[in-house]
Amino acid sequence: MDAPFSAWPWDNLGVFKYLLYGPFVANVLYSRFQEKDIKQSWCLHILILCGLRGLFHVLWGSYSNMLFLTRNRRILQQxxxxxxxDSEWDWDNFLILQAVIASIACYMFPFLENLPLWSTRGVIAALILHVCVSEPLYYWVHRKFHGDYLFAHYHSLHxxxxxxxxxTAGNATILEHLVLSIVIGIPILGASMLGYGSASLIYGYVLIFDSLRCLGHCNVEIIPHQLFDTFPFLRYLIYTxxxxxxxxxxxxxxxxxxxxLFDALGNTLNRKSWQLHKKISxxxxxxGRVPDFVFLAHVxxxxxxxxxxxxxxSFASLPFTTRLFLVPCWPFALVSLLAMxxxxxxxxxxxxxxxxxxxxxxxxxxFGFQYFLPFATEGINKQIEHAILRADRIGVKVISLAAxxxxxxxxxxxxxxxxxxxxxxVxxxxxxxxxxxxxxxxIPEDVKEVFLTGATSKLGRAIALYLCRRRVRILMLTLSSERFQNIQxxxxxxxxxxxxxxxxxQAAQNCKTWIVGKWITPREQNWAPRGTHFxxxxxxxxxxxxxxxxxxxxxxxKLPDDVEGLGCCEYTMDRGVVHACHAGGVIHSLEGWTHHEVGAIDVDRIDLVWKAALKHGLKPLSSNKSIVNCKISE
Incomplete structure (x- = not known):
């Protein structure tokens, strides 16, 4: 049985937990259409603040994962x-909790509904209360949470x-966030009870508080060590x-x-803090570390x-599919892509x-469609060439080209x-x-005939040559007799x-095994007999x-089980699954092969590459017994 206040009450609601914001939305709508005074609705401010806080966490998370900007500033490299x-999936639970607490506070202290826009004295009062009350209170409680019982039942999740x-900053138990709500609330409520509260103070303090929490957990060092070298006292006033x-x-x-400062006073300051900070800075x-293998993908x-x-x-950790929440982001994505x-x-x-x-x-x-524009060919090849030369210059061993x-x-x-x-x-x-x-x-071993489209392509050629050695009849769809004869x-x-x-x-209307290497329309699919597998x-x-x-x-x-640090799906593939061309590059790297794999496929190496993949722990997605497992007869 879980310890009290260790689990969130809405854990089993899944995405429906966001319906808990419903009463706030209802209050805002009521204020708008009945009272005609939405500006005085404290529920509106709570919703706006929750949205901004969530956005701040997402933006900080995005920055942390921009490896092209942060790879040399990362503290932990994995x-x-x-x-x-998955563990941090419900990181935003604390926003719902603190929205409820804020609504209770507004009900108990009606003066919070009519605060002025700005108060300089309020900022000073909140700063004093933060330094003198919130900081030491958090330090004391945090140390208590590292005791055996509290850590095991509450703080170990974080x-x-x-x-x-x-x-990670939001990933904690409800008890921890109840304490954190008190820590956040003391400066705001204290300044307001002294008569110095303001709307700017509430928004500013909460958002700065969240930003500093995200800063500490972002795993990217962005504070230059020169700042502390010039002003040594600052290292005790702001963490990194x-x-x-x-x-x-x-x-x-x-x-x-x-x-x-409070770690220094409590004798809990890690002596490596400043040296490590300077080293990373x-x-x-x-x-940074040179990769052994690079997979060159495209949009x-x-x-x-x-x-x-x-x-x-979170979206990247699931197989890709178009979702409604992406539609409003489309213009921003387009601008970002054009900038890149x-x-x-x-x-x-x-x-x-x-x-x-x-x-x-x-x-x-x-973009994918650009690859089919004749005038874009030269520009695309220049970008690919630049990537290959860059990989060669920094010491990458293998670079694999996608799709x-x-x-x-x-x-x-x-x-x-x-x-x-x-x-x-490289x-x-x-x-x-x-x-x-x-x-x-x-392809099952008992198949005696297949229909092959894209038959004269690189893959089509290799598949046809391999299967014919196994005495499988291949119906090769092609209008070019010359290309067919060359393969034959x-x-x-x-x-x-x-x-x-x-x-x-029509030639394949009795063949139930189709290998499709060229896009076919639904009308063309109609020629396949019932029970066909494509x-x-x-x-x-x-x-x-x-x-x-x-x-x-x-x-x-599927990549081996011992892969580390993989947290995104490759396009529509499941977790840990990569396109075969990606896996082929991985095997090339693990085997230490020194040849280029370009141009036509060497049919004699198909068995060799397949066995190497299985040897290194890569797993096929199909459970069918493979024709490849049989050695090609001489």
Missing amino acids: GVDFKQI HSSPVPQSF PTYHSLHHTDKDTNFCLFMP LNSGKN VDVVSSMHAPFVFR WIWSKTFLNSSYNLRGRLHQSWAVPR LNKNESLNGGGTLFVNKHPNLR RVVHGNTLTAAVILNE KEAPADCQSYLVQVTKY HQFVVPPILSFRRDCTYGDLAAM
Whole structure:
């Protein structure tokens, strides 16, 4: 049984907890339409203040996760994983609690409803009360919460987050936030009872209080050490993110609210505080750890661009889908993307650790449709080339190209860059060998005939050549007899008869295994017989039009269980699942292979890459027994 006041009363309500704001909204509407005096509605101010406080936490969280700005200022280098995100999912519970407390205070102290806009004396009074009452009270209570019983039943939740972020500041039990409400309320209520209260004081004190709490938990050192070198006394008046992070790693030190002075007086000041702060501040201008592997992604569209950890961390931790709350954010996302497009060639999107190696995702700020504009080809290739040369310059071992970044018509699957820069130390990888292996793994062993669209593409060619060696008949949809014949000539002489050119979808009306490498319309899908399964490697995926058929997902694999710091989903993939081309680059890095994987797929390496993926703990999403597991007959 949980200890009293350790769980939130609305824990089981989920998203419906926000209905608790309903009475406040009702009061505002009543004041507007019945009393015609909405300005005097204290409920309106409570709602506005709650909205602003939530926004402050979100903005601080966004800044913390902007790795392209903060990677060299981060205090703890590991990423925020799914476990921490889930633990902090209801970080905003305290806003509901303090909204209720504020409403009770307004009812008990009617003078709070008619405060002036500004009072200088009120600011001075609140500052004195904060320093003399709130700071020492919080320090004393905080130390009590680190006692065995209180820590185990109440405070351990707050310390369960390995990487502090702004949302960690709100992630605590109801008892802790009741105490924190008293700490916040003393300066405001005290100044108001002295006759010096004001609306500006309430808004200003609460928002500054939250900002300082977020500052301490942001995991990014933004206060320059030169400030403390010039004015040494300031280090006792304001804490830093480094200072508070030490409290999360050394729980017996640095208990203060915002002023280290009280830790100094209480003999709980961590002696490493100033040295570590100076070290991190000095290192902010230097390059951080070089990643071993980089996955070069790209933006699909404006809406999906918001599926990034530095926009909405919780949204990014779930598979992408368009949601209504994204619609109002669309203009801001578009402006941000255009700014990145103009000023940046690539930006760091996320990172994780695997087997002690740092893996990062960089993104090219280009929309998906731009890849199909002939006049944009040169500009896109320049951005990709810049990313490859940058990776080569800083010492990255492997860079893997995502989806459209390795488009055959764009750069020959990366061949353009390898040929142009023959002395590259970084290995350029398109990852399609593993993509082919994943698709082949999904095909049951008893299949004797498949219908293949996109048959002469890079993946289509490899799939066709592999399956024909297994004596599977492949109906290759293509209008180009020359390209078909070139592929047919690559097959062993005794297997060439299994490759059959077809030019119409009608040819597959009796084939129940379709491998789709080129987008097909619902009308074209109608030629498939009932019970057909559509395997696919086409971007974007085809529409699931047929209810009497089944549709496979894009080729993907689940990363090993020992991956660390992964807290965002790759587009529509589930947690811990990445596109096969991404996984192919990971395997290239883990195996330490020294060749470039560009251009045409080496069919003879499909089994090798697949076995390497399984050896390193990557898991296929399909439970079908794989045709790939069988060795190709000579």
